[in-house]
Amino acid sequence: MPLLECSTLSRSFGGLRALSDFGLEVGSGEVVGIIGPNGAGKTTLFNLISGADRADSGRVRFRGEDVSGYGLDRRARLGLVRTFQDGRCFANLGVEDNVLLGAHGRRLASRPRSARWAIELAQALLPLAAFRDEERRLRSEAATLIESFGERLAPRSGEKAYRLSYANRRRLEIARALAARPELLLLDEPTAGMNPSETLELLEYLRGLKSRGQAMLVIEHKLPLVMKLSDRIVAMDEGEKIAEGEAEDIVRDARVIEAYLGKVHSQSGAPAREGPHGAGPA
């Protein structure tokens, strides 16, 4: 049974079709990359999968359960966690607090959900050993996650997030998402805004996650990165899937190249030039 199954997802805004009849599967431990030019519908897809938006039609199944009607928070509690394109850290909270919040769904206060108010109140007012132990355990797990980024985050673990550099904030966001121990991690342009060496570093980090079996769905523009990381790539354009397959094939696919670079201006009369493997012009 695939971990994530999207079928015939469609979403329109006003008259604009952002996503048409889209289908996607991600298996356990798989890393799938999503690529496509501006306006292809990648973020819309992520919003529909994560629950930030509701599809007009189609279904999303996660671990066999139909989650199409669930909101963002409910899907997160099931293990479907996402990061954001603009790196949304809790700016005025500390680094450690940020990561601790990632573990929200794993706290006693979240299980059972029906008693969460009572448990939250109790945890705040009663110094019970169970609560103390849980906090201690979560803090040490958070510390481990922070340390997994080496010298980047660990020395700054006592600072507020707004003081971190841009790249560090993105790392923090990933650490926070990992604290939730997600079954499937959705990464929205994780290296956007990072320079080449930071990008390389993060790529290594993500490969480490992959080798430990973390399933991921990654939107990225930097093709070499996506190629090195993904088991499979899905290419989108204008709300539709235009190609799917292994990295080397996708990058040579004529439709993909055309989507990025555009068709040759047909006024010149020349048809789109294609090589035997779908290579573009020149």
Add this chain to the structure above:
Amino acid sequence: MAQALLSLKSIDTFYGPAQVHYGLSLDVAEGEIVCLLGGNASGKSTAMKVILGLLAPRSGSVLWEGRDITGLPTPDRIGLGLASVPEGRRIFPDMSVEENLLMGAYLRRDRREIGEDAEGALALFPRLRERARQAGGSLSGGEQQMLAIARALMCRPRLVCMDEPTMGLSPSYVESVLEAVKALNGRGLSVLMIEQNAQQALGIAHRGYVLQDGHLVLQGGARELLEDPRVRDAYLGGERMEGI
């Protein structure tokens, strides 16, 4: 060499902590069509905001006919002869085609001539004339693009900045738009066209610049760039990823 009509000199722009442009410089001379190309997140749309005065660069300057306009507010830049066709058209959805055209001439007061120019615009885009009273929001994407261009012309600009004019359009509309741009350029209008669709844009341009991750990586004549394989790499992320 004749002084450029519009110049950017060593522009550094930031969105909060993230740097978007690194020392960007470009020129548009009078009578030219210049393309600014690049993939996603290359910074090309932000360049337009800087030119129009919607976003202030942290360093560097914007020059119009040699004069520094970096601090000049947007309405004043329009008054100098700069017009814009924004990304996604941004026509006023609840206003009719005619009213949209009138908005293009907002800064002008000569009512009779505005009326004549509106007539001229509708003559240039016959499909718009048919829909003159229709609400802008009910037009198709291609028609909206025509309207956005016509609207930009209403202030009798010397230079028009177009942000992704062919995005989301069907092939026949893409044709029409590019032809219209060429025709307007033939009548003396200078154009800065920001495009993702490199092939199309370079087909009608004189010169081009290619941005990648906020850096200018290529520039030259349109014909040369069309043949250059590095353009494709810049889009699909080649050379800058050392070590990968």
Add this chain to the structure above:
Amino acid sequence: MGASLQLWAGQVLNGLVLGNVYALLAAGLALVFGVARLVNFAHGSVYMAGSFAGWFLVSRLGWPLWAALPGAAFVGVALGLLIERLAVRPYRRSGGIAPLLATLGAGMMLDSLAEILFSPNPRSFPAVLPSTRYSLGPVSIGPLDLLILGVSALSAIALFAFLKFSRAGRGLRAAAQDFEAAQQMGVRVERVGAAAFAIASGLGALAGALIGMYYNFISPSSGFEAGLKGFTACVLGGLGSVPAAMAGGLALGLGESLGVALLGSSFRSLISFGLLLAVLFLKPEGLFGKRGGGLERGAAVGTFLPLRGAFKPPRSLAIFLAIAALALPLVAPGPYLLQILTGAWISALFALSLSFVAGGAGVMSLGHAGLMAIGAYASGLLTLKAGWPFLPAFLASGLVAALLGSLLAFPALKLKGHYIAIAMLGLGEIVNQVILNWDALTQGAMGLAGIPAPRILGLAITSARGFYYLCLIVLLGGGAVLAAFLRSPLGRTLRALREDELAAASLGIGPRSYKSLAFAIGAFFAGLAGSLTAHLYTYISHETFGSRDSILGLTMVILGGLGNLWGAVLGALALTALPELLRFAAQGRGLVFGIILLLVLRFRPQGLLGSE
């Protein structure tokens, strides 16, 4: 049969007349919202100013109506420009709800100014039109009705003509439809914003003058309710568009009048605000609006502050201050100081509760005083009517406020941006209206008198010293508990929710459920504050706790620092005890507090002690 038809016809006419005036009010709000994406909470006060201007011009200066009405409108225009320049433009950059709060402050100032100039008492508006009435079928119509209908119709036509055919009007509409594109056409958006405010306020002031004449009644405190009715009309029709808002105004006028015909005139406000909440909860885009009209994308409440390091007194200082406060009665020269501070302690408890909800969880509870009212009545009724002893009643008042409060607020918590602010304001008012109208339970307008003094362990508390200790101890206890909450994982969760609701949700934090919990906790303590007030005053009514207290509480909290518990106490002391001690005239206070709010929002938005 004929008589009741006349009655109904009369009510319909009344509804139409009122509806037209509401339409004027609503048009102004919709215009400002469309252009500036701002809900102008000073609008009601401008309405009130217009009513006084009209009255002044007619009865003091003897102007004829055809000059006095435009004169009132002109006063409105001037006020609108002033408000835009001083209370809106400087706060645009702060974003979030700063402009909203600033307009609230401006409204407070205007109301207070009116009280100073004209005394808080209502006045009558002398009749200047003949009182003959004409029969039109079953309807009896008078010159005043015709005047109002005529003036509103004329204004509406003028507004439409302006928007549709003039260059400036076109610029306004363009800016409302697409702000950035309008800028790129050369529209000077500041001028457009100012113009929108000017027109809106002119219409609002005109509405005030007309209604003042119609009901022969003007009062400095009429602004708040008028503003709320304006919001109701707007929300009913659909906030994005002027015509829709005007239609909403007509619908509101008719609905109100017909409701009054059915239920009685004391239900008028209850009907309006009930309609407001019904629309907000069921169809926020209004009868004629489209989904996603824009308010939902509005201000993210509570996140406009550059939260950088709250000042928290070290433990030793905290303990010292607590001991000093406890020891004060031993050295106080007389009961006066203690009485003032007792009031301050109750206000501080209220402020703590509000700071926790607004700062801790980011829920802008603008009707917070309603929770005090609930607690006060709960405690009062339980001790007075059901014979409960004090302590159980006291605790019950907190619980009742928590339960009832969160139940009422729950539907509002799913709203975003400005919608939730309006809903909370409306909820606060509804509580008072229900108290007023539910005679059987609350004794209605008579209020509850003779609430017994608190008895703890057999001792009755009646002296100044006794009350001082009671309120102080409750405050210290409440402060300690709330501080414990803020320190706990719950506090961390609430802070995350306030910082970035979307990101918090993406981690599994259910926004609505946690906001409700925070609200319930805050409501508990607000209820306790209400209970203390009830037993201190021994008399409460639907007028004891009102919007004025809610807004004052907000000012205290912002002054001290949103989310900072010590700041809340400091703010309460500053705005309650200090004015008393300095013998500050009661009437000038709104003015001073409004100025303080505006200054703090502009120059030190994190408050004196910093926000947490």
